[in-house]
Amino acid sequence: MTVLQPQTTALITGAASGVGLATAKIYRNRGMHLALLDIDAASLERQNKRSPKWILRSKPRPTSSMWIRSTFCAMDLVMLNAGKEYKPQSSALEGRVMPWGYVEYWKKAYIRHQCLWWTERPQGNHAPPAIIYNPQIPKSIVVTGSKQGIISPPPPNTPPWRRKSGYNASKAAIKSLTEHLAHDLRSDSTTARISMHLLVPGWTWTGLMGNVGPKAESEVKKTAGAWYPSQVAEELVKGLEKGSFYIICPDDETNTAMNQARVQ
Secondary structure, eight states, rough: OOOOSSTTTEESSSSSSSSHHHHHHHHHHOOOEEEEOOSSSSHHHHHHHHHHHTTBOOOTTTTTTHHHHHHOOOOEEEEEOOOOOOOOOOOSOOGGGGGGGGGEEEIIIIHHHHHHHHEEEETTTTGGGGGTTTSOOOEEEEEEEOOGGGGOOTTTTGGGSSSHHOOOHHHHHHHHHHHHHHHHHHHHHTTEEEEEEEEESBBBBBBGGGSSSOOGGOOOOOTTTOBBBBHHHHHHHHHHTTTEEEOOOSSSSSOOOHHHHHOO
16 A cells, blocks of 8 residues: 555645646645645745645745644655756866866755755654654655766767756765665664655656746647656656655656666
8 A cells, every 4th residue: 555545645845846746736636635845935826826725835944844743743755856956157177077167066056955855854854753653654755866866878969068967966866865764764663664765757847947837738848858747747656556666767768678778
């Protein structure tokens, strides 16, 4: 049995658009209660106006944990989905090594992602103790990583400023942190019923690609080859139902067999 059951509760960060919002819609259709957080308060409010009966929301702030605890008696699923991308603007170096000379890029891209993971960590600010201390009920934690954090595939002839060295390194660190946490939770009898899942989207048309805000996918023009967020959300649900730790998504350019070959 998975946590995707009526009357269970899910917390999703980065929920104003993209994969977070698409996942929230699936969970709600299954009768789950939702706590949605995002730094984009305007998009959350627009989504609330579209679906006022089912969105429980709060933008992340120091009181988010208190808000969650006062609203819900337990949390069954936590999805750490927030992300941020930065591009190197200038450097003393040129060519392919250009990003390596831009210190601020590394501070923003790498440290920022680690701060996102740390401040949202399952044992930290956004997860009530009930997710840890109720071993009789299955719980799940989903962390959104990136394929670039596993295989770091720079496409051929990619300009240096788009090679995303810092982004790739930050996602590799998130993968490692998630693997360690999964091992530690599984090794402790008080937390063994908490399943960890690393969601690894393929090429997805999200806010990082310019698809910002709660727009219907029928209104969005995406690049050929990319997946819609709803397709990733559906793949996540399949992975949760199978109990998979690695949920590596294909896209319209890279199929599952190609993913497996690259990882190996």
